[in-house]
Amino acid sequence: MSRVLASIGSAVLALCREIGGMVLLLGYTVALALLGRFDRREFVRSLYKMGVVSVPIVAMTALFTGGTMVIQSGIFVQRYQAYGLLGWGTVYAVLREVGPILIGLMFSGRVGANNAADLGTMVVTDQVDGLRALSIQPIPFLIVPRVLAMVAAMFCLLILGDAVAIVGGMAFGKLLLGVDFASFWASCADAIKLWDLTVGLIKGCVFALLIAITSAHYGLQVQGGAVGVGRAVNDAVVAAALLIMISDDLLTMVLR
Protein backbone atom coordinates (compact mmCIF):
# COMPACT_ATOMS: atom_id res chain seq x y z
CA MET A 1 0.00 0.00 0.00
CA SER A 2 2.68 2.47 1.02
CA ARG A 3 4.71 1.47 -2.06
CA VAL A 4 1.77 2.32 -4.32
CA LEU A 5 1.36 5.66 -2.59
CA ALA A 6 5.08 6.32 -2.86
CA SER A 7 5.13 5.60 -6.59
CA ILE A 8 2.09 7.83 -7.19
CA GLY A 9 3.72 10.55 -5.12
CA SER A 10 7.00 10.41 -6.97
CA ALA A 11 5.20 10.47 -10.33
CA VAL A 12 3.23 13.57 -9.28
CA LEU A 13 6.36 15.26 -7.98
CA ALA A 14 8.21 14.50 -11.23
CA LEU A 15 5.29 15.94 -13.22
CA CYS A 16 5.29 19.08 -11.05
CA ARG A 17 9.03 19.46 -11.54
CA GLU A 18 8.65 19.33 -15.34
CA ILE A 19 5.71 21.72 -15.39
CA GLY A 20 7.44 24.12 -13.01
CA GLY A 21 10.57 24.09 -15.15
CA MET A 22 8.58 24.85 -18.28
CA VAL A 23 6.58 27.66 -16.64
CA LEU A 24 9.77 29.29 -15.35
CA LEU A 25 11.39 28.98 -18.77
CA LEU A 26 8.29 30.47 -20.39
CA GLY A 27 8.33 33.35 -17.91
CA TYR A 28 12.01 34.14 -18.52
CA THR A 29 11.56 33.88 -22.27
CA VAL A 30 8.54 36.17 -22.43
CA ALA A 31 10.15 38.72 -20.13
CA LEU A 32 13.40 38.79 -22.11
CA ALA A 33 11.56 38.91 -25.43
CA LEU A 34 9.46 41.87 -24.26
CA LEU A 35 12.59 43.67 -23.04
CA GLY A 36 14.14 42.99 -26.45
CA ARG A 37 17.19 41.35 -24.89
CA PHE A 38 17.98 38.55 -27.33
CA ASP A 39 20.41 37.82 -30.11
CA ARG A 40 19.04 39.25 -33.39
CA ARG A 41 21.40 37.34 -35.68
CA GLU A 42 20.56 34.02 -34.03
CA PHE A 43 16.88 34.91 -34.55
CA VAL A 44 17.33 35.36 -38.30
CA ARG A 45 19.42 32.18 -38.53
CA SER A 46 16.77 30.20 -36.64
CA LEU A 47 14.04 31.66 -38.81
CA TYR A 48 15.78 30.14 -41.84
CA LYS A 49 16.60 26.85 -40.10
CA MET A 50 13.06 26.39 -38.76
CA GLY A 51 10.87 28.11 -41.32
CA VAL A 52 12.34 27.87 -44.80
CA VAL A 53 13.66 24.34 -44.43
CA SER A 54 10.27 23.03 -43.19
CA VAL A 55 8.33 24.32 -46.20
CA PRO A 56 8.41 21.06 -48.25
CA ILE A 57 7.22 18.79 -45.43
CA VAL A 58 4.48 21.23 -44.39
CA ALA A 59 3.29 21.61 -47.98
CA MET A 60 3.18 17.84 -48.53
CA THR A 61 1.34 17.29 -45.24
CA ALA A 62 -1.17 19.99 -46.11
CA LEU A 63 -1.78 18.58 -49.59
CA PHE A 64 -2.65 15.12 -48.26
CA THR A 65 -4.64 16.60 -45.37
CA GLY A 66 -6.79 18.55 -47.81
CA GLY A 67 -7.31 15.38 -49.86
CA THR A 68 -8.28 13.32 -46.82
CA MET A 69 -10.73 15.96 -45.59
CA VAL A 70 -12.40 16.02 -49.02
CA ILE A 71 -12.72 12.24 -48.97
CA GLN A 72 -14.17 12.23 -45.47
CA SER A 73 -16.71 14.96 -46.28
CA GLY A 74 -17.28 13.18 -49.58
CA ILE A 75 -18.78 10.12 -47.88
CA PHE A 76 -21.33 12.37 -46.20
CA VAL A 77 -21.88 14.51 -49.29
CA GLN A 78 -22.51 11.50 -51.55
CA ARG A 79 -25.08 10.06 -49.16
CA TYR A 80 -27.15 13.27 -48.97
CA GLN A 81 -26.31 14.55 -52.49
CA ALA A 82 -25.22 17.81 -50.88
CA TYR A 83 -22.40 18.69 -53.27
CA GLY A 84 -22.76 22.40 -52.46
CA LEU A 85 -21.54 21.79 -48.91
CA LEU A 86 -18.25 20.10 -49.85
CA GLY A 87 -16.20 23.29 -50.09
CA TRP A 88 -17.52 24.69 -46.85
CA GLY A 89 -17.02 21.48 -44.89
CA THR A 90 -13.48 20.95 -46.11
CA VAL A 91 -12.27 24.52 -45.74
CA TYR A 92 -13.91 25.02 -42.35
CA ALA A 93 -12.33 21.84 -40.97
CA VAL A 94 -8.92 22.66 -42.45
CA LEU A 95 -8.81 26.25 -41.26
CA ARG A 96 -10.10 25.72 -37.74
CA GLU A 97 -9.06 22.24 -36.58
CA VAL A 98 -7.23 19.85 -38.84
CA GLY A 99 -4.78 22.33 -40.35
CA PRO A 100 -3.39 23.71 -37.09
CA ILE A 101 -3.32 20.29 -35.39
CA LEU A 102 -1.67 18.28 -38.17
CA ILE A 103 0.74 21.02 -39.22
CA GLY A 104 1.45 21.61 -35.53
CA LEU A 105 2.28 17.92 -35.01
CA MET A 106 4.50 17.92 -38.11
CA PHE A 107 6.16 21.14 -36.94
CA SER A 108 6.73 19.55 -33.54
CA GLY A 109 8.35 16.55 -35.21
CA ARG A 110 10.49 18.53 -37.62
CA VAL A 111 11.41 21.67 -35.70
CA GLY A 112 10.68 20.90 -32.05
CA ALA A 113 12.52 17.58 -32.09
CA ASN A 114 15.39 19.14 -34.00
CA ASN A 115 15.62 21.99 -31.49
CA ALA A 116 15.63 19.58 -28.54
CA ALA A 117 18.33 17.48 -30.22
CA ASP A 118 20.40 20.55 -31.04
CA LEU A 119 20.23 21.97 -27.51
CA GLY A 120 20.74 18.50 -26.02
CA THR A 121 23.90 17.99 -28.06
CA MET A 122 25.17 21.38 -26.94
CA VAL A 123 24.52 20.45 -23.30
CA VAL A 124 26.15 17.03 -23.64
CA THR A 125 29.26 18.44 -25.32
CA ASP A 126 29.52 21.17 -22.63
CA GLN A 127 28.92 23.98 -25.12
CA VAL A 128 26.29 25.56 -22.88
CA ASP A 129 28.74 25.58 -19.97
CA GLY A 130 31.26 27.06 -22.40
CA LEU A 131 28.84 29.91 -23.12
CA ARG A 132 28.39 30.50 -19.40
CA ALA A 133 32.16 30.53 -18.96
CA LEU A 134 32.33 33.31 -21.57
CA SER A 135 29.64 35.08 -19.49
CA ILE A 136 27.08 34.72 -22.30
CA GLN A 137 23.67 33.93 -20.79
CA PRO A 138 22.27 30.84 -22.55
CA ILE A 139 18.62 31.89 -22.35
CA PRO A 140 18.80 35.24 -24.20
CA PHE A 141 21.40 33.86 -26.62
CA LEU A 142 19.99 30.39 -27.37
CA ILE A 143 16.41 30.03 -26.20
CA VAL A 144 14.60 33.34 -26.79
CA PRO A 145 15.58 33.73 -30.48
CA ARG A 146 14.51 30.15 -31.19
CA VAL A 147 11.18 30.51 -29.41
CA LEU A 148 10.39 33.72 -31.30
CA ALA A 149 11.55 32.18 -34.58
CA MET A 150 9.32 29.14 -34.05
CA VAL A 151 6.22 31.25 -33.44
CA ALA A 152 6.94 33.43 -36.48
CA ALA A 153 7.77 30.44 -38.68
CA MET A 154 4.63 28.56 -37.62
CA PHE A 155 2.46 31.59 -38.41
CA CYS A 156 3.81 31.78 -41.97
CA LEU A 157 3.88 28.00 -42.49
CA LEU A 158 0.27 27.71 -41.37
CA ILE A 159 -0.88 30.32 -43.90
CA LEU A 160 1.02 28.44 -46.61
CA GLY A 161 -0.30 25.08 -45.40
CA ASP A 162 -3.91 26.30 -45.32
CA ALA A 163 -3.58 27.56 -48.90
CA VAL A 164 -2.04 24.29 -50.11
CA ALA A 165 -4.67 22.22 -48.28
CA ILE A 166 -7.52 24.22 -49.86
CA VAL A 167 -6.02 23.93 -53.35
CA GLY A 168 -5.39 20.22 -52.75
CA GLY A 169 -8.96 19.82 -51.54
CA MET A 170 -10.29 21.47 -54.70
CA ALA A 171 -8.13 19.26 -56.90
CA PHE A 172 -9.06 16.01 -55.16
CA GLY A 173 -12.73 17.06 -54.98
CA LYS A 174 -12.72 17.42 -58.76
CA LEU A 175 -10.73 14.21 -59.25
CA LEU A 176 -12.54 11.87 -56.86
CA LEU A 177 -16.01 13.34 -56.50
CA GLY A 178 -16.41 15.41 -59.66
CA VAL A 179 -17.18 18.69 -57.86
CA ASP A 180 -16.38 21.74 -60.01
CA PHE A 181 -13.84 24.29 -58.83
CA ALA A 182 -16.52 26.99 -59.17
CA SER A 183 -19.05 25.30 -56.90
CA PHE A 184 -16.34 24.38 -54.38
CA TRP A 185 -15.19 27.98 -54.35
CA ALA A 186 -18.71 29.41 -54.17
CA SER A 187 -19.66 27.25 -51.22
CA CYS A 188 -16.67 28.39 -49.18
CA ALA A 189 -16.85 32.02 -50.27
CA ASP A 190 -20.41 32.16 -48.89
CA ALA A 191 -19.87 30.60 -45.49
CA ILE A 192 -16.21 31.00 -44.51
CA LYS A 193 -15.45 34.07 -42.45
CA LEU A 194 -12.14 35.75 -41.73
CA TRP A 195 -12.64 34.73 -38.08
CA ASP A 196 -12.20 31.05 -39.03
CA LEU A 197 -8.73 31.80 -40.40
CA THR A 198 -7.91 33.98 -37.39
CA VAL A 199 -8.87 31.24 -34.92
CA GLY A 200 -6.65 28.77 -36.76
CA LEU A 201 -3.71 31.17 -36.77
CA ILE A 202 -4.08 31.95 -33.06
CA LYS A 203 -4.13 28.21 -32.36
CA GLY A 204 -1.04 27.70 -34.52
CA CYS A 205 0.92 30.40 -32.68
CA VAL A 206 -0.05 28.97 -29.27
CA PHE A 207 0.97 25.48 -30.41
CA ALA A 208 4.30 26.83 -31.68
CA LEU A 209 4.96 28.52 -28.33
CA LEU A 210 4.20 25.26 -26.48
CA ILE A 211 6.39 23.26 -28.87
CA ALA A 212 9.22 25.74 -28.45
CA ILE A 213 9.05 25.74 -24.65
CA THR A 214 8.80 21.94 -24.29
CA SER A 215 11.64 21.32 -26.74
CA ALA A 216 13.88 23.92 -25.09
CA HIS A 217 13.08 22.55 -21.63
CA TYR A 218 13.81 18.92 -22.48
CA GLY A 219 16.82 19.88 -24.57
CA LEU A 220 18.41 21.76 -21.67
CA GLN A 221 17.69 18.91 -19.24
CA VAL A 222 19.68 16.29 -21.17
CA GLN A 223 21.97 14.05 -19.15
CA GLY A 224 24.23 11.28 -20.29
CA GLY A 225 25.48 11.29 -23.85
CA ALA A 226 23.80 10.08 -27.02
CA VAL A 227 21.23 7.94 -25.19
CA GLY A 228 20.13 10.98 -23.19
CA VAL A 229 19.72 13.07 -26.34
CA GLY A 230 17.48 10.44 -27.91
CA ARG A 231 15.37 10.19 -24.78
CA ALA A 232 15.07 13.98 -24.51
CA VAL A 233 13.85 14.28 -28.10
CA ASN A 234 11.30 11.54 -27.45
CA ASP A 235 10.04 13.23 -24.27
CA ALA A 236 9.88 16.60 -26.01
CA VAL A 237 7.67 15.41 -28.88
CA VAL A 238 5.40 13.47 -26.54
CA ALA A 239 4.94 16.45 -24.23
CA ALA A 240 4.36 18.75 -27.20
CA ALA A 241 1.69 16.44 -28.67
CA LEU A 242 -0.07 16.20 -25.31
CA LEU A 243 -0.02 19.98 -24.81
CA ILE A 244 -1.20 20.59 -28.39
CA MET A 245 -4.27 18.41 -27.89
CA ILE A 246 -5.15 19.85 -24.46
CA SER A 247 -4.63 23.48 -25.47
CA ASP A 248 -6.62 22.89 -28.67
CA ASP A 249 -9.57 21.84 -26.54
CA LEU A 250 -9.31 24.89 -24.30
CA LEU A 251 -8.81 27.30 -27.22
CA THR A 252 -11.81 25.86 -29.08
CA MET A 253 -14.00 26.43 -26.03
CA VAL A 254 -12.79 30.03 -25.64
CA LEU A 255 -12.63 31.17 -29.31
CA ARG A 256 -16.01 30.26 -30.73
Next chain:
Amino acid sequence: MNRAGAKTRWGHFFWAAARQLAEIARLTVLGAVRSRRPKGELVRQFYQVGNRSFLFVLVTLGFTGMVLVFQSCLQLSQVTGDLSQVGSEFIKYLVHEFGPSLTAMMLATRVGAGIAAEVGSMVVTEQVDALQMCGVEPVEYLLAPRFFATLVMAVVLSVFGTLSAILLGGFAAHQTFHVPYAVFLDFDKVRLVDVFTGFVKALAYGAAIPIVSGFCGLRTSGGSEGVGWATTRAVVFSSFAVIVLDFLISALALLTWQAA
Protein backbone atom coordinates in the same frame (compact mmCIF):
# COMPACT_ATOMS: atom_id res chain seq x y z
CA MET B 1 28.60 21.04 -59.01
CA ASN B 2 26.29 21.89 -61.88
CA ARG B 3 22.52 21.47 -61.78
CA ALA B 4 22.32 18.17 -63.63
CA GLY B 5 25.04 16.69 -61.43
CA ALA B 6 23.17 17.72 -58.31
CA LYS B 7 20.02 16.16 -59.70
CA THR B 8 21.60 12.77 -60.38
CA ARG B 9 23.24 12.86 -56.95
CA TRP B 10 19.86 13.40 -55.32
CA GLY B 11 18.42 10.67 -57.52
CA HIS B 12 21.10 8.23 -56.36
CA PHE B 13 20.50 9.24 -52.76
CA PHE B 14 16.75 8.63 -52.95
CA TRP B 15 17.20 5.40 -54.87
CA ALA B 16 19.66 4.08 -52.30
CA ALA B 17 17.42 5.13 -49.43
CA ALA B 18 14.37 3.50 -51.03
CA ARG B 19 16.26 0.25 -51.61
CA GLN B 20 17.52 0.23 -48.04
CA LEU B 21 14.01 0.89 -46.72
CA ALA B 22 12.62 -1.98 -48.79
CA GLU B 23 15.41 -4.27 -47.57
CA ILE B 24 14.74 -3.39 -43.93
CA ALA B 25 11.00 -3.92 -44.42
CA ARG B 26 11.66 -7.34 -45.99
CA LEU B 27 14.04 -8.42 -43.22
CA THR B 28 11.71 -7.14 -40.50
CA VAL B 29 8.69 -8.98 -41.82
CA LEU B 30 10.75 -12.12 -42.41
CA GLY B 31 12.11 -11.89 -38.89
CA ALA B 32 8.64 -11.41 -37.44
CA VAL B 33 7.41 -14.49 -39.31
CA ARG B 34 10.45 -16.61 -38.43
CA SER B 35 10.14 -15.62 -34.75
CA ARG B 36 13.72 -16.33 -33.69
CA ARG B 37 13.71 -13.59 -31.12
CA PRO B 38 15.26 -13.40 -27.67
CA LYS B 39 13.07 -14.84 -24.97
CA GLY B 40 10.80 -12.36 -23.23
CA GLU B 41 11.67 -9.62 -25.72
CA LEU B 42 8.21 -9.63 -27.28
CA VAL B 43 6.48 -9.20 -23.91
CA ARG B 44 8.85 -6.38 -23.05
CA GLN B 45 8.08 -4.66 -26.36
CA PHE B 46 4.34 -5.13 -25.86
CA TYR B 47 4.75 -3.40 -22.51
CA GLN B 48 6.92 -0.63 -23.97
CA VAL B 49 4.67 0.08 -26.94
CA GLY B 50 1.28 -0.70 -25.45
CA ASN B 51 1.10 -0.09 -21.73
CA ARG B 52 3.42 2.90 -21.71
CA SER B 53 1.46 4.65 -24.49
CA PHE B 54 -1.94 3.79 -23.04
CA LEU B 55 -2.53 6.87 -20.90
CA PHE B 56 -1.03 9.18 -23.54
CA VAL B 57 -3.40 7.86 -26.22
CA LEU B 58 -6.42 8.01 -23.89
CA VAL B 59 -5.77 11.64 -22.93
CA THR B 60 -4.98 12.96 -26.41
CA LEU B 61 -7.82 11.12 -28.15
CA GLY B 62 -10.24 12.11 -25.40
CA PHE B 63 -9.45 15.80 -25.80
CA THR B 64 -9.69 15.52 -29.59
CA GLY B 65 -13.08 13.86 -29.25
CA MET B 66 -14.29 16.73 -27.07
CA VAL B 67 -13.07 19.31 -29.59
CA LEU B 68 -14.60 17.59 -32.61
CA VAL B 69 -17.98 17.13 -30.91
CA PHE B 70 -17.98 20.70 -29.67
CA GLN B 71 -17.19 22.06 -33.15
CA SER B 72 -19.84 20.00 -34.91
CA CYS B 73 -22.50 20.80 -32.28
CA LEU B 74 -21.66 24.50 -32.57
CA GLN B 75 -22.02 24.46 -36.37
CA LEU B 76 -25.16 22.33 -36.42
CA SER B 77 -26.90 24.39 -33.74
CA GLN B 78 -26.42 27.45 -35.96
CA VAL B 79 -27.62 25.71 -39.14
CA THR B 80 -30.45 23.35 -38.18
CA GLY B 81 -30.59 23.15 -34.39
CA ASP B 82 -31.13 19.38 -34.55
CA LEU B 83 -28.36 17.74 -32.55
CA SER B 84 -29.79 14.21 -32.43
CA GLN B 85 -27.61 13.01 -35.34
CA VAL B 86 -24.30 14.33 -34.03
CA GLY B 87 -23.52 11.30 -31.89
CA SER B 88 -24.14 8.61 -34.48
CA GLU B 89 -22.31 10.46 -37.27
CA PHE B 90 -19.41 11.29 -34.98
CA ILE B 91 -19.04 7.68 -33.85
CA LYS B 92 -19.07 6.52 -37.46
CA TYR B 93 -16.33 8.98 -38.47
CA LEU B 94 -14.31 8.11 -35.41
CA VAL B 95 -14.44 4.38 -36.18
CA HIS B 96 -13.33 4.57 -39.80
CA GLU B 97 -11.14 7.69 -39.76
CA PHE B 98 -10.17 9.77 -36.76
CA GLY B 99 -9.77 6.98 -34.19
CA PRO B 100 -7.08 4.93 -35.96
CA SER B 101 -5.40 7.91 -37.66
CA LEU B 102 -5.00 10.10 -34.60
CA THR B 103 -3.92 7.14 -32.49
CA ALA B 104 -1.30 6.41 -35.13
CA MET B 105 -0.12 10.03 -35.18
CA MET B 106 0.35 9.79 -31.43
CA LEU B 107 2.13 6.43 -31.77
CA ALA B 108 4.39 7.90 -34.44
CA THR B 109 5.58 10.54 -31.98
CA ARG B 110 5.73 8.29 -28.95
CA VAL B 111 6.79 4.88 -30.33
CA GLY B 112 8.50 5.97 -33.55
CA ALA B 113 10.75 8.42 -31.74
CA GLY B 114 11.39 5.79 -29.06
CA ILE B 115 12.48 3.13 -31.57
CA ALA B 116 14.75 5.54 -33.43
CA ALA B 117 16.32 6.86 -30.22
CA GLU B 118 16.94 3.35 -28.89
CA VAL B 119 18.27 1.84 -32.12
CA GLY B 120 20.18 5.02 -32.96
CA SER B 121 22.04 5.05 -29.67
CA MET B 122 22.84 1.36 -30.15
CA VAL B 123 24.31 2.18 -33.58
CA VAL B 124 26.35 5.08 -32.24
CA THR B 125 27.74 3.05 -29.32
CA GLU B 126 28.63 0.25 -31.79
CA GLN B 127 26.30 -2.27 -30.17
CA VAL B 128 24.78 -3.02 -33.57
CA ASP B 129 28.22 -3.78 -34.98
CA ALA B 130 28.82 -6.06 -32.00
CA LEU B 131 25.59 -7.91 -32.80
CA GLN B 132 26.75 -8.37 -36.39
CA MET B 133 30.13 -9.66 -35.17
CA CYS B 134 28.27 -12.29 -33.14
CA GLY B 135 26.51 -13.43 -36.32
CA VAL B 136 23.14 -11.99 -35.31
CA GLU B 137 21.15 -10.15 -37.95
CA PRO B 138 20.48 -6.78 -36.26
CA VAL B 139 17.30 -6.00 -38.19
CA GLU B 140 15.75 -9.30 -37.21
CA TYR B 141 16.99 -9.12 -33.63
CA LEU B 142 16.05 -5.49 -32.96
CA LEU B 143 13.25 -4.56 -35.29
CA ALA B 144 11.17 -7.73 -35.64
CA PRO B 145 9.88 -7.72 -32.02
CA ARG B 146 9.18 -3.98 -32.21
CA PHE B 147 7.39 -4.45 -35.53
CA PHE B 148 5.19 -7.20 -34.17
CA ALA B 149 4.43 -5.30 -30.94
CA THR B 150 3.52 -2.07 -32.77
CA LEU B 151 1.37 -3.95 -35.28
CA VAL B 152 -0.73 -5.49 -32.51
CA MET B 153 -0.74 -2.46 -30.23
CA ALA B 154 -1.76 -0.03 -32.99
CA VAL B 155 -5.02 -1.97 -33.32
CA VAL B 156 -5.53 -2.37 -29.57
CA LEU B 157 -4.76 1.26 -28.77
CA SER B 158 -6.99 2.43 -31.65
CA VAL B 159 -9.90 0.64 -30.00
CA PHE B 160 -9.21 2.21 -26.62
CA GLY B 161 -8.50 5.62 -28.13
CA THR B 162 -11.76 5.53 -30.09
CA LEU B 163 -13.69 4.55 -26.96
CA SER B 164 -12.06 7.37 -25.01
CA ALA B 165 -12.94 9.90 -27.73
CA ILE B 166 -16.54 8.65 -27.88
CA LEU B 167 -17.04 8.84 -24.11
CA LEU B 168 -15.43 12.25 -23.67
CA GLY B 169 -17.22 13.51 -26.80
CA GLY B 170 -20.51 12.40 -25.25
CA PHE B 171 -19.51 14.19 -22.07
CA ALA B 172 -18.78 17.41 -24.01
CA ALA B 173 -22.10 17.21 -25.87
CA HIS B 174 -23.94 16.62 -22.61
CA GLN B 175 -22.20 19.41 -20.72
CA THR B 176 -22.22 22.18 -23.32
CA PHE B 177 -25.23 21.40 -25.54
CA HIS B 178 -27.35 19.19 -23.25
CA VAL B 179 -27.49 16.24 -25.65
CA PRO B 180 -28.63 13.20 -23.60
CA TYR B 181 -26.14 10.32 -23.39
CA ALA B 182 -28.76 7.86 -24.72
CA VAL B 183 -29.18 9.95 -27.90
CA PHE B 184 -25.45 10.55 -28.35
CA LEU B 185 -24.24 6.98 -27.86
CA ASP B 186 -26.01 5.59 -30.93
CA PHE B 187 -23.93 2.91 -32.66
CA ASP B 188 -26.53 2.05 -35.34
CA LYS B 189 -24.85 3.98 -38.17
CA VAL B 190 -21.58 2.06 -37.80
CA ARG B 191 -21.58 -0.58 -40.50
CA LEU B 192 -19.22 -3.51 -40.74
CA VAL B 193 -17.34 -1.83 -43.60
CA ASP B 194 -16.53 1.13 -41.34
CA VAL B 195 -15.00 -1.17 -38.74
CA PHE B 196 -13.14 -2.95 -41.55
CA THR B 197 -11.75 0.35 -42.91
CA GLY B 198 -10.58 1.38 -39.44
CA PHE B 199 -8.99 -2.02 -38.88
CA VAL B 200 -7.12 -1.93 -42.20
CA LYS B 201 -5.86 1.57 -41.43
CA ALA B 202 -4.68 0.61 -37.94
CA LEU B 203 -2.82 -2.41 -39.33
CA ALA B 204 -1.17 -0.36 -42.08
CA TYR B 205 -0.03 2.33 -39.62
CA GLY B 206 1.17 -0.29 -37.16
CA ALA B 207 3.32 -1.84 -39.89
CA ALA B 208 4.63 1.46 -41.28
CA ILE B 209 5.68 3.19 -38.05
CA PRO B 210 8.27 0.66 -36.78
CA ILE B 211 9.74 0.03 -40.23
CA VAL B 212 10.17 3.72 -41.06
CA SER B 213 11.56 4.65 -37.64
CA GLY B 214 13.77 1.56 -37.50
CA PHE B 215 15.15 2.57 -40.89
CA CYS B 216 15.88 6.07 -39.56
CA GLY B 217 17.47 4.62 -36.42
CA LEU B 218 19.75 2.21 -38.29
CA ARG B 219 21.01 4.99 -40.56
CA THR B 220 22.29 6.98 -37.57
CA SER B 221 25.86 8.19 -37.79
CA GLY B 222 28.05 10.42 -35.70
CA GLY B 223 27.49 10.68 -31.98
CA SER B 224 24.76 12.35 -29.98
CA GLU B 225 23.98 14.84 -32.74
CA GLY B 226 23.31 11.91 -35.08
CA VAL B 227 20.90 10.33 -32.59
CA GLY B 228 19.01 13.61 -32.35
CA TRP B 229 18.75 13.83 -36.12
CA ALA B 230 17.65 10.21 -36.42
CA THR B 231 14.89 10.73 -33.86
CA THR B 232 13.72 13.89 -35.61
CA ARG B 233 13.61 12.12 -38.94
CA ALA B 234 11.76 9.16 -37.45
CA VAL B 235 9.00 11.39 -36.07
CA VAL B 236 8.63 13.37 -39.29
CA PHE B 237 8.73 10.44 -41.69
CA SER B 238 6.52 8.11 -39.68
CA SER B 239 3.91 10.88 -39.15
CA PHE B 240 4.09 11.61 -42.86
CA ALA B 241 3.70 7.91 -43.65
CA VAL B 242 0.56 7.88 -41.49
CA ILE B 243 -0.90 10.89 -43.32
CA VAL B 244 -0.15 9.44 -46.77
CA LEU B 245 -1.48 5.98 -45.87
CA ASP B 246 -4.62 7.60 -44.43
CA PHE B 247 -5.20 9.41 -47.70
CA LEU B 248 -4.52 6.34 -49.85
CA ILE B 249 -6.67 3.93 -47.83
CA SER B 250 -9.49 6.48 -47.52
CA ALA B 251 -9.47 7.07 -51.27
CA LEU B 252 -9.42 3.32 -51.93
CA ALA B 253 -12.28 2.78 -49.47
CA LEU B 254 -14.35 5.60 -50.96
CA LEU B 255 -13.92 4.28 -54.49
CA THR B 256 -14.49 0.59 -53.66
CA TRP B 257 -16.02 -0.96 -50.59
CA GLN B 258 -17.30 2.14 -48.80
CA ALA B 259 -19.18 3.61 -51.76
CA ALA B 260 -22.69 4.40 -50.56
